[in-house]
Amino acid sequence: MNPQPTTLSHSTSYRVIYGDTDTMGVVYHANYLRWFEIGRTELFRHLGLPYREIEARGLMLPVSEVKCKYLTPARYDDLIVIEAILNTGFRAGMQFDYTITSQDGAVIHTTGYTRHAFINGKGKVVRPPAFIRDLIKGNMQD
Template identity: 65%
Template sequence: MLSHRTTYRVIYGDTDQMGVVYHANYLRWFEMGRSELFRHIGLTYKAIEAKGLSLPVSEAWCKYLHPARYDDVLVIETTLDGTVRAGMKFDYRILRESDEKPLVNGFTRHACLSAEGRVVRPPGFLKELIENHS
C-alpha cells in the first residue's frame, strides 16, 4: 500500500470570519497530498502530463469531523487505493499534528485520460513505479 504524509500550517487566508478553515480548502489539501505522494516516489504531475496522461478528478468526497483553525499544523495522510483497476483512487486523512486528532476523512477518484482525451487504464510506467514503492 502506497502512503505518504505531508504537513501544512493553516494560514489566515484559509479561514472564515470565525477563524475556522473554510470547507473547500480541504479539497486543495487533498490535491497537495496527491502531489506530494507522487513527488515522494519520484514523479511529478508535470512529468505525468509530459507523458501524455492527465488525471482529472471524477469524484470527491469528504467527511468533516472537527474544525481546523488558524495556525494549526495539519498532517495530510494520502494513501493510494490499490484495489482500483480503472483509474485511480486516493484516500485521505487530515489530522491536527499537535494531538493527532482526525479532522477530515475523504477520497478522490481520478480518470486516466490520454493526450487525445480518451479514458485509458493507468499506463505501465505509472503502475510499475507505484508497485516499486508499495
C-alpha cells in the same frame, strides 16, 4: 481489509493560513479539497514521479469523484498533517484516500478520497499506463 504499504503513503505538514479560513477563523470547507491535492501531489513526488512528468507523458488525471467527511474543524494557525494513501485496490484509474489530522494525530479533522481517470491529450479515457503500474508495483511491500 489489508493495510496499505507504507511506501504508498506520504504525510505532508501544513500550517493553516488566515486565507484558508472564514471570518470565524475556521477553515473554509473547500480548502480541504485543495489540501487533498497537496497530499496526492506530494505522494507522487515521494514515489519519484512528479505530477508534471505524468503530464509531460501526455496524460492527465482529472478528478471524477470526491468524498470529504468533515469531522472536526481546523482553525487559523493550526499545524495539520495531510496523509495521502494510494489505494491499490481501485483498478479503473486511481484512488487516493486522505486523512487530515492535527500535528500530534490526536484530532482527525477530515477523511475522504478522490478518484481519477486517466485521459490522453485528446481527452479520451485510457487504461492506467505501464509506467504507472510499474511505479506502484515497484513501491509495494510484501
